Amino acid sequence: MAKNGQIEGGAVLGRVLSVLVILAGILFAAQLCLASPADHSQVPSIFDPHSGNADLLYRLSGFVLSITGLIFVVVFTLLVYVVIRFRERPTNAGREPAQVYGSNQIELAWTVIPILIVVVLFLATARVIHAIQDAPEPAEALEVTAIGHQFWWEYRFPALGVVTANELHIPVSDRAHPRPTFLKLLSADTDHSFWVPQLGGKTDLIPNHINRIWFSPQETGLFLGQCAQYCGTQHAKMLLRVSVESEEDFDAWIQAQKEPAIQDEKESAGRRVFETTACLNCHAVGGTNGTGRFGPDLTHLMSRQTIAAGAAENTPANLRLWIQNPDAIKFGSLMPAMKLSDADLDALVRYLETLK
Secondary structure (H helix, E strand, O other): OHHHHHHHHHHHHHHHHHHHHHHHHHHHHHHHHHOOOOOOOOOOOOOOOOEHHHHHHHHHHHHHHHHHHHHHHHHHHHHHHHHHHOOOOHHHOOOOOOOOOOOHHHHHHHHHHHHHHHHHHHHHHHHHHHHHHOOOOOOOOEEEEEEEEOOEEEEEEOOOOEEEEOEEEEEOOOOOOOOOEEEEEEEOOOOEEEOOOOOOOOEEEEOOEOEEEEEOEOOOEEEEEEOOOOOOOOHHHOEEEEEEEOHHHHHHHHHHHHOOOOOOHHHHHHHHHHHHOOHHHHOEOOOOOOEOOOOOOOOOHHHOOEEOOOOEEOOHHHHHHHHHOHHHOOOOOOOOOOOOOHHHHHHHHHHHOOOO
16 A cells, blocks of 8 residues: 555656646746847847837737636646546546536537637737728828848838838837838849838738838837748848938938939049949949949948848958858858959949948
């Protein structure tokens, strides 16, 4: 009897420990998902919203997680209770426990309760979808056309006459002076997906189809994201950088982008290299005969912090490497290696450094 009791106690202890280990793993995973990083600009999270529509999604996520978390707690508690309460004992070994058949109360409970939960979740989700997708566009809203390319982003400001690439600048939309940004999303080749978690949900860019998304950022700062749809070899390095600026700083940036590129006449040799090689087939520089649209507009290249859609910092060394051997920074980027001589390469880099 004593030996059987020890075996039974050990089995119970093993089950309890297994349950505790599982619970600890779940709590640890939840902590990793919900923890707010010290530097939110480096680890974007939907649980750190900085825009009106992102806040709607955050609240909906919290509501859904609360309901599903409660379901988990109830089910997990019942599971632990059943495992311990109805465990096999020496006294009932080999005997089947009492079965319950034809209980209308139990059948109604496990039918009606899930239906009510699904209806509540559906109505809450439909409300948020309607609020985001059918939001009216006010007259003061900023309109931007975002075009996804393999593997970079093109931004056009139709009403302002500005074209840029990879780094999007938009104004803050505080409650005192609301100015949301509405983006028209297009694709130049394959499917892409625009996602800046702290500013809003992800929206796909589909060839021959127009999608839309809007932001109403409530504070200035740099917000990161990336293409969330596999679009080819360098999908993982098709990064997004959104700079939210004050009205004054945004207006100053727009004015600077409208100005002709500052081109140093001392670097005419580099300009000659640009205009006499394949560079101008893909890239545009205002004031030159380069009008290509297959690659980013380089008119104000040095006003950007990164190159290759955020894959590297915009430094002379990285710029030189990018032109000489794109695969060293972004393998499969579709930009050909120019195979220039060292003298032409140095001259071209010096010229590009003047494009501010």
